[in-house]
Amino acid sequence: MRIAIVDDLADERTLLRNRLERQLRSRNVQASLFEYTSGEEFLEAEEAQHFTVAFLDIYMAGANGIETAKELRKRDTDCLLVFTTASTDHALEGFQVRAMHYLVKPFTEEDIDRLTDELLSRIPRPDKYMELKVGGSEIRLCYQNIVYAEHFAHMIYVHTTAKRTLATRQPFKAFIAPLKDEPRFFVCGRGVIVNLEHTVDFEDAAFRMDDGSRVFVSQELLKSARQAFMEYLLQRGYMS
Secondary structure: OEEEEEOOOHHHHHHHHHHHHHHHHHOOEOOEEEEEOOHHHHHHHHHHOOOOEEEEEOOOOOOOHHHHHHHHHOOOOOOEEEEEEOOOOOHHHHHHOOEEEEEEOOOOHHHHHHHHHHHHHHOOOOOEEEEEEEOOEEEEEEHHHEEEEEEEOOEEEEEEOOOOEEEEOOOHHHHHHHHOOOOOEEEEEOOEEEEHHHEEEEEOOEEEEOOOOEEEOOHHHHHHHHHHHHHHHHHOOOOO
């Protein structure tokens, strides 16, 4: 997820960035935040690579926030727009460019908390991550990079899309706790969890993964596994 903060005042950019980073971190959501001092600078960067969310200050020197948003909409209809402003006088113009929210200054931590929930509800699959201690170092592992994980001899072995296996010492229950609310993950039995994003088939009591591996499912969970796999295919539009 790429987030742009566009404001000609450095203090305002820093305040918003710090609060956004804190809220995203508390939700284990991975995001890259970028700051721009003008609408022109933002549009130049956006032309090279689209943003997921853009916070635009309305009252800026040069192209103001509304003008910047109108130009943005000519080439990007998906970017979520949030206007930061001391006034809602431009609400009608904001509606015309499909702004999702007006963040009225001075905003509070609670304002950003609520807005973060709203933003994430509109993003199909935010890039969440978990923090793991591997080899004495703390690393961030994005959920989408987990193929499957298995628990053995007090260790969790996480098989990743980079074809590396990360070993971390923790209870399996603790490892899967943040993944339970993620429909892309399915617990296959005692000590095994699979990411349905990387499944290509379900056959002979096992998920076949896109890295060529097979992850077996315990007998009592076979029906649930097949159902989860079919629902995943339907959700992704792989079946008609």
